Amino acid sequence: EIQAAYRHTRETYSPERLQHDLAEHRAVIGLHRIKRIRRKLGLRYIQRRRFKVTTDSGHCLAVADNLLEQKFEATMPRGRSG
Numbered sequence: 001e002i003q004a005a006y007r008h009t010r011e012t013y014s015p016e017r018l019q020h021d022l023a024e025h026r027a028v029i030g031l032h033r034i035k036r037i038r039r040k041l042g043l044r045y046i047q048r049r050r051f052k053v054t055t056d057s058g059h060c061l062a063v064a065d066n067l068l069e070q071k072f073e074a075t076m077p078r079g080r081s082g
Helices: 002-008 015-024 031-041
Strands: none
Touching: 002 015, 002 031, 015 031
């Protein structure tokens, strides 16, 4: 049961989450037993990092002046030379 749950949860569930998942499928099993069996089978869960937004495009800070007076509008798409 633990091995099947390990596979269908994409190998990402911790023992606590795996215990809840197994309980939903009517397999009541203790947390320490899950840890012990997983260690015996060599099953380790993969920790996924959560996506963190680092850019705030909607800020209300002042935008720097265009001191060089550059124009950032394109008149036509740039193509390959040749």
